[in-house]
Amino acid sequence: MLTIGNKSFHSRLLLGTGKYPDVNVQKQAVDASETEILTFSVRRMDIFESSQPNLLEKISISNYDLLPNTAGAYTAEEAVRTAKLAYASGLCDMIKVEVIGDKKSLLPDPVETLKATEELLKEGFIVLPYTSDDVVLARKLEELGAHAIMPGASPIGSGQGIINPLNLSLIIEQSHVPVIVDAGIRSPQDVVTAMELGADGILLNTAVSGSPDPVKMAEAMKLAVQSGRLGFEAGKIPKKRYATASSPEEGISF
Numbered sequence: 001m002l003t004i005g006n007k008s009f010h011s012r013l014l015l016g017t018g019k020y021p022d023v024n025v026q027k028q029a030v031d032a033s034e035t036e037i038l039t040f041s042v043r044r045m046d047i048f049e050s051s052q053p054n055l056l057e058k059i060s061i062s063n064y065d066l067l068p069n070t071a072g073a074y075t076a077e078e079a080v081r082t083a084k085l086a087y088a089s090g091l092c093d094m095i096k097v098e099v100i101g102d103k104k105s106l107l108p109d110p111v112e113t114l115k116a117t118e119e120l121l122k123e124g125f126i127v128l129p130y131t132s133d134d135v136v137l138a139r140k141l142e143e144l145g146a147h148a149i150m151p152g153a154s155p156i157g158s159g160q161g162i163i164n165p166l167n168l169s170l171i172i173e174q175s176h177v178p179v180i181v182d183a184g185i186r187s188p189q190d191v192v193t194a195m196e197l198g199a200d201g202i203l204l205n206t207a208v209s210g211s212p213d214p215v216k217m218a219e220a221m222k223l224a225v226q227s228g229r230l231g232f233e234a235g236k237i238p239k240k241r242y243a244t245a246s247s248p249e250e251g252i253s254f
């Protein structure tokens with residue numbers, strides 16, 4: 001089980017809801033992923049106004065835990081305001097803090113991310129900060145009380161996969177809260193790699209919504225999360241320099 005704050009989940013896959021070709025494909029992909037946590041940008045959705053297009057219109061949102069994100073915020077102040085707006089909708093108490101520090105790479109601003117996390121924790125939110133793969137920053141976010149750490153594999157929407165597996169593994173090793181690898185994932189192979197490193201979960205969007213077959217890719221990502229986790233829990237054999245026969249003959253008399 002994946003436990004974040006006081007909530008536990010069977011699925012370790014968190015799915016974004018943006019950029020699907022249409023809402024029907026979005027629903028089918030969400031179903032195929034068997035995710036229990038959906039994330040969306042508060043700014044892209046007017047959650048108070050029923051006359052506005054609802055980007056989750058086909059999805060029974062009461063079946064999911066919602067993880068709104070503060071995408072579009074460039075300061076802690078903006079992120080806190082966005083989080084409070086989401087909370088006021090009554091739909092969610094978790095928040096993904098996303099404070100961007102660079103328009104081109106969409107990499108997070110470490111200082112503003114720390115500030116926003118601290119402020120939202122004081123306000124009583126379950127806070128999941130999106131961060132770079134910086135080991136020290138991840139530790140400081142946990143020390144503040146963040147409920148999970150969400151290091152990027154690579155820039156959002158880039159499909160660059162896992163750029164720095166060493167940093168991810170150091171973050172995983174030091175953390176006492178769930179580590180959810182978020183952003184930049186391209187393939188099921190990236191997911192398996194992150195899960196085999198010991199990540200507690202994966203958050204992804206573009207790899208599924210931008211795939212030529214989002215529904216099939218959603219299922220592939222679900223299986224990759226499960227497979228990687230099982231492999232991590234089972235443990236790998238050590239690598240050896242020379243071969244060892246798979247059917248040893250010692251002790252067998254012919």
Ligand SMILES: CC(=O)[C@@H](O)[C@H](O)COP(=O)(O)O
Pocket residue numbers: 015016017018039040069071155156157158159182183184185203204205206207
């Ligand atoms: C939906 C969401 O929260 C994204 O900002 C997230 O970081 C996923 O990134 P990818 O689209 O690269 O998977």
